Amino acid sequence: MLKQGDADRTRSLADPAFRADVLAGLERRPRAIPARWFYDRRGSELFEQITDLPEYYPTRTEVAILSRIGADVRTRIGEGRAVVEFGSGSSTKTPLLLEAIAPSAYVPIDISGDFLRASSKILAARFPDLLVLPFEADFMRPLALPRTIANASKLGFFPGSTIGNMTPAMAIDLLRAMKASLGEGAMLLIGMDRIKDEGVLVPAYDDAAGVTAAFNMNLLERINRELDGTVPVDAFRHEARWNNDRARIEMHLVATRDVAFDVDTRSFTIGAGESIHTENSHKYGPRDGRILLRGGGWTPVAEWTDPDGLFAVYLAEAQAERVAP
Numbered sequence: 001m002l003k004q005g006d007a008d009r010t011r012s013l014a015d016p017a018f019r020a021d022v023l024a025g026l027e028r029r030p031r032a033i034p035a036r037w038f039y040d041r042r043g044s045e046l047f048e049q050i051t052d053l054p055e056y057y058p059t060r061t062e063v064a065i066l067s068r069i070g071a072d073v074r075t076r077i078g079e080g081r082a083v084v085e086f087g088s089g090s091s092t093k094t095p096l097l098l099e100a101i102a103p104s105a106y107v108p109i110d111i112s113g114d115f116l117r118a119s120s121k122i123l124a125a126r127f128p129d130l131l132v133l134p135f136e137a138d139f140m141r142p143l144a145l146p147r148t149i150a151n152a153s154k155l156g157f158f159p160g161s162t163i164g165n166m167t168p169a170m171a172i173d174l175l176r177a178m179k180a181s182l183g184e185g186a187m188l189l190i191g192m193d194r195i196k197d198e199g200v201l202v203p204a205y206d207d208a209a210g211v212t213a214a215f216n217m218n219l220l221e222r223i224n225r226e227l228d229g230t231v232p233v234d235a236f237r238h239e240a241r242w243n244n245d246r247a248r249i250e251m252h253l254v255a256t257r258d259v260a261f262d263v264d265t266r267s268f269t270i271g272a273g274e275s276i277h278t279e280n281s282h283k284y285g286p287r288d289g290r291i292l293l294r295g296g297g298w299t300p301v302a303e304w305t306d307p308d309g310l311f312a313v314y315l316a317e318a319q320a321e322r323v324a325p
Helices: 004-013 016-027 041-050 057-077 094-101 113-126 168-182 198-204 211-226 286-295
Strands: 082-086 105-110 154-158 187-193 236-243 248-255 259-263 266-270 275-282 299-305 311-317
Touching (some): 016 259, 041 113, 082 094, 094 113, 105 113, 168 286, 187 286, 198 248
Parallel strands (some): 154 187
Antiparallel strands (some): 187 311, 259 266
């Protein structure tokens, strides 16, 4: 158990935004904490394990699409663009793109600094002639990108259907922030998961090996580690739900008994059966995806999918705003 001085130092080192989101999320009803806080180093490692699970179709399906479309993407965007990847994680899909399009630079952006630097080092070794500029930041708002690429044409890369983690309103705000960061004339290659049968969707977020459950539970462990929390982790269980009305998978941490705990010296109670909503994964039909992009200021110029229609990759362009169609 931490002594008081150690606890005070741990709290002082915690990300202030993490603290604010956790405290506000535990106060609101229904309780909810933004999914971006899954991704400390441990959470990032667990997510990489999830992408290899047999139930988790999005990664292997998107990889197959990217492997097939490289030449087409290169023709459409031209050579020499700087690739800016939003939420790069371990950058496992990135080599497929970099090998296909001959970029002038690569800027991976991620909120998990340690994981970002480690994966960037591996990628730089694989592409020794490519300028790699890791950028630790929260990409949910417009960013001042490195000056080195200020005058370069840019290609945003946002794979993994991470856009689905946001509500539609937040997703549009994010797309607009990306446009502001990249500039008019930039292009965006983005993955979106498709609506499909619940029997395929739910197991992808509640795997038999329990890796997704560990990923979800790690959020509570992070709260205890970084915010001097006393959350009884063993009093919660992972639950994945398909919300048909909102076309999304929801992840929850459900209390199995009445619990009381402290976070950052503030006290909270949660009753048995109540939950903390930790993630949404929205799914989009073909027309939905194109409308979402246009709402965020991007004009779709190409779309690719797999033979079963499980997943889609869009290429869009940041064009000047028009006052009429």
